[in-house]
Amino acid sequence: MSENITKQKLEAVRGMRDFLPADWVFRDKLMTIWNKVAADRGFSKYETPIVENLELFVRKAGEEISEQIYAFQDKSERELALRPEITPSMVRIFTSNREAFPSSGKIYSIGQCFRYERTTRGRKREHFQWNIDIIGEKSPAAEAWLIASAVNVMTELGFTADDFKVRVNSREIITDYLSKIGVSEDLFNDVFILMDKKEKVEKSYLMEEFAKVGLSTEQAESLYAFMEIKGLEDLAAFADT
Numbered sequence: 445m446s447e448n449i450t451k452q453k454l455e456a457v458r459g460m461r462d463f464l465p466a467d468w469v470f471r472d473k474l475m476t477i478w479n480k481v482a483a484d485r486g487f488s489k490y491e492t493p494i495v496e497n498l499e500l501f502v503r504k505a506g507e508e509i510s511e512q513i514y515a516f517q518d519k520s521e522r523e524l525a526l527r528p529e530i531t532p533s534m535v536r537i538f539t540s541n542r543e544a545f546p547s548s549g550k551i552y553s554i555g556q557c558f559r560y561e562r563t564t565r566g567r568k569r570e571h572f573q574w575n576i577d578i579i580g581e582k583s584p585a586a587e588a589w590l591i592a593s594a595v596n597v598m599t600e601l602g603f604t605a606d607d608f609k610v611r612v613n614s615r616e617i618i619t620d621y622l623s624k625i626g627v628s629e630d631l632f633n634d635v636f637i638l639m640d641k642k643e644k645v646e647k648s649y650l651m652e653e654f655a656k657v658g659l660s661t662e663q664a665e666s667l668y669a670f671m672e673i674k675g676l677e678d679l680a681a682f683a684d685t
Contacts, residue, residue, distance in 0.1 A: 459561075459569025471572075477600045478554055478574045485593050487552040487576055488545070492533035494556060498523040500532045505637055514558050526558040530575040538579060549579035550589070561644070587612070617679070625666050631658050635667070642671055 456462050463471055482489065501509050514526040527533055530553050538545060545551060558570045576593055578586040591610055598608050618639070622632060634657040638650060647668060654664035673679050 459563045461568055461570065474601070475554055475572070477597055478552075481593055481596045481600060482552040482574075482576060485550070485589065485596070486548060487550045487593075490534070490537060490545075490551055490553050492527075492530065492537055492553065492555065494527055494558075495524055496527050496533055496536075498525040500536060501525055501528060504532050506634070512560055514560055527555070528559045529557055530555050530573050531577075534575060534577060545579070549577075549581060551579065552576040621670055622667070625663050627659060627663055627667075635659070639667075639671060 479489070498510060498515050501513065509528070510525075513528045516524055518524055534551070534553065538551075553575045555573055555575070556570060557573050560569060561567070563569060574597075576590055578589055591612070595610065615636075618636070619632060622635060623629070627635060635654070638653050638657065641653075642650065650668065651661075651664050654667065655661070659667070
């Protein structure tokens with residue numbers, strides 16, 4: 445009995461990882477490549493705290509986010525959280541310190557993030573994120589820069605075009621489709637949050653959640669079929685139906 449208790453105390457927290465020397469070699473190589481690619485493409489680095497105000501993430505994802513992340517109160521009863529991603533922190537630091545950022549708006553950060561989710565193979569409750577952004581550029585050039593940077597990382601790691609694919613999302617196409625099937629605009633944000641979960645949950649779960657936010661069964665089924673689209677040819681065929 446005592447041996448089991450001792451063993452449990454010595455193990456890493458569920459969903460977290462230890463990095464042994466051999467693991468560190470690859471982790472260090474990956475982060476070196478992230479820094480190199482970002483620097484080569486003119487991105488400036490910034491860093492934000494792992495702990496943020498919970499409200500920062502609630503504003504982006506809604507109240508339910510507190511159930512999906514490590515949220516807690518400090519000794520002064522302030523509502524805080526371990527960051528689940530870097531983007532909200534980037535928005536916070538940029539809006540408060542615009543004069544300190546490059547005029548090109550090309551910035552990046554590397555940081556550890558945490559999510560309180562069910563652990564699966566290859567998906568832990570903590571991970572490292574390479575966050576690159578171009579702020580203030582509305583043309584497709586910004587997207588091209590970001591995609592090219594991601595491709596550069598893959599090639600620096602030794603992968604070729606046969607090893608990976610680039611998938612491009614479009615918020616404009618999605619909003620147009622939601623309007624087409626009669627989804628009210630005030631539901632868009634809730635629907636976007638659920639759509640982001642597609643690769644993580646079963647279809648039945650999404651159908652139930654779509655219903656909770658106000659979609660009809662027909663709208664939910666149509667939207668799920670839309671989310672299954674994998675390429676431009678399929679999108680064109682879907683648009684004609």
